[in-house]
Amino acid sequence: xxxxLFIAAAEAAQAGxxxxxxxxxxxxxxxxxxxxxxxxxxxxxLMSSMFLPRIGAAIEERRDRIADDLDKAAESRRQxxxxxxxxxxxxxxxxxxxxxxxxxxREEVNAEIDAMRKDAEQSIAVKAAAAExxxxxxxxxxxxxxxxxxxxxxxxxxxALIHESPADSVVDAAVAKAAKA
Amino acid sequence: xxxxxxxxxxxxxxxxxxxxxPIVELTFGGLDISFxxxxxxxxxxxxxxVAFFYAATRRRTLIxxxxxxxxxxxxxxxxxxxxxxxxxxxxKFFPYVFTLFIFILVANYVGLLPSIPGAPxxxxxxxxxSHIIVTFALAMVTITIVLIYGFAKNGLxxxxxxxxxxxxxxxxxxxxxxxxxxxxxxxxxLGVRLFANMLAGHIILKLFAGFVIALLGAGxxxxxxxxxxxxxxxxxxxxxxxxxxxQAYVFAxxxxxxxxxxxxxxxx
Numbered sequence: 001x002x003x004x005l006f007i008a009a010a011e012a013a014q015a016g017x018x019x020x021x022x023x024x025x026x027x028x029x030x031x032x033x034x035x036x037x038x039x040x041x042x043x044x045x046l047m048s049s050m051f052l053p054r055i056g057a058a059i060e061e062r063r064d065r066i067a068d069d070l071d072k073a074a075e076s077r078r079q080x081x082x083x084x085x086x087x088x089x090x091x092x093x094x095x096x097x098x099x100x101x102x103x104x105x106r107e108e109v110n111a112e113i114d115a116m117r118k119d120a121e122q123s124i125a126v127k128a129a130a131a132e133x134x135x136x137x138x139x140x141x142x143x144x145x146x147x148x149x150x151x152x153x154x155x156x157x158x159x160a161l162i163h164e165s166p167a168d169s170v171v172d173a174a175v176a177k178a179a180k181a
Numbered sequence: 182x183x184x185x186x187x188x189x190x191x192x193x194x195x196x197x198x199x200x201x202x203p204i205v206e207l208t209f210g211g212l213d214i215s216f217x218x219x220x221x222x223x224x225x226x227x228x229x230x231v232a233f234f235y236a237a238t239r240r241r242t243l244i245x246x247x248x249x250x251x252x253x254x255x256x257x258x259x260x261x262x263x264x265x266x267x268x269x270x271x272x273k274f275f276p277y278v279f280t281l282f283i284f285i286l287v288a289n290y291v292g293l294l295p296s297i298p299g300a301p302x303x304x305x306x307x308x309x310x311s312h313i314i315v316t317f318a319l320a321m322v323t324i325t326i327v328l329i330y331g332f333a334k335n336g337l338x339x340x341x342x343x344x345x346x347x348x349x350x351x352x353x354x355x356x357x358x359x360x361x362x363x364x365x366x367x368x369x370x371l372g373v374r375l376f377a378n379m380l381a382g383h384i385i386l387k388l389f390a391g392f393v394i395a396l397l398g399a400g401x402x403x404x405x406x407x408x409x410x411x412x413x414x415x416x417x418x419x420x421x422x423x424x425x426x427x428q429a430y431v432f433a434x435x436x437x438x439x440x441x442x443x444x445x446x447x448x449x
Binding site: 021022023024025027028029030031032033034035036039040042043044046047048050051052054055056057058059061062065 | 196200201212213215216224230234235241243245252256275276279283311312313319
């Protein structure tokens with residue numbers, strides 16, 4: 001294969017010698033330069049005035065849009081955070097208010113209960129005093145009756161024993177003496 | 182059929198693909214400015230580029246379609262290249278660098294297209310960048326821009342490019358001529374690099390293709406051997422596919438580097 005390369009290279013060299021390198025044929029240079037200038041010039045003009053600004057604008061637009069969207073997202077997040085703080089604040093306030101209302105209600109109820117209790121206690125005390133009075137009276141009357149009964153009994157016993165009615169004062173003294181004993 | 186192909190190949194040496202053939206004869210002031218096969222392929226290349234970018238930018242959408250995506254990727258690629266090499270001043274050179282890059286890229290690639298079988302010679306596929314006059318002209322455009330912009334921006338300080346500050350005086354006589362020679366050789370190396378790559382690639386492709394035809398024409402056992410140069414030509418073609426893009430990129434990036442020198446000469 002290598003020999004083929006040499007043969008072909010030799011042929012190429014021969015061809016080059018006979019016709020000359022086409023690249024070095026200066027008669028074609030003017031045409032190449034003119035058409036290079038035209039095609040490259042047209043391409044440069046189209047690229048710089050139309051296509052590249054368009055692509056650049058599209059890229060820029062996307063970059064702006066992404067930045068915008070990120071800003072918007074940050075703004076939304078900030079708003080959400082604000083709303084959350086406001087919500088938490090409102091919640092705390094409501095809780096405090098509820099506690100206040102509860103405390104107030106409890107106090108009211110307590111006061112009412114206290115008042116009712118006082119009323120009840122007072123009425124109980126009045127009734128108890130009345131009852132004690134009655135008891136005391138009953139006791140007094142009961143004592144007098146017992147004395148009366150004792151006097152009567154004493155008189156009856158003395159009459160039955162000595163057939164003589166004792167004087168009231170004597171009987172009283174005797175009953176009192178017995179009661180003391 | 183193989184015989185006919187063999188004979189036609191024998192008639193066409195590996196250099197024939199570079200011949201400039203007039204299609205429409207034109208003269209202007211005694212100069213031959215005929216519309217040639219070279220001009221035809223420049224027009225085809227530019228036509229393809231324009232058609233593509235027209236399609237890509239006709240309807241610009243926020244979410245790009247396929248062609249728009251490719252156009253945007255190319256735009257960003259060259260824009261980054263210009264920004265990274267030249268810096269902020271590079272913006273005004275972006276259209277030029279982009280045009281240069283896309284022109285050379287497409288010229289290199291359309292040159293790799295197969296010719297239409299049976300087409301007349303002047304319509305065969307032609308690589309416009311395989312001619313030194315074209316690549317050298319493009320290189321000279323770059324260097325001219327560098328010179329004009331360099332002097333316009335930095336004035337005479339542009340010459341500091343050849344004598345960087347902080348250089349010991351005794352080194353000046355050695356280094357300044359070296360810098361000047363290196364600057365002067367820029368357009369030559371820039372032009373020759375692209376031209377030589379295209380020339381060599383296409384000659385080798387043609388030679389390998391020639392071996393295939395020659396071996397097939399020889400008949401018998403030799404025809405079986407034709408597979409070797411055939412695979413070789415496939416491999417070379419793949420290499421050329423890479424080289425076509427690489428050389429366009431190299432041309433563009435060197436242009437950027439030279440423009441960057443012009444932009445920052447005073448700071449040296």
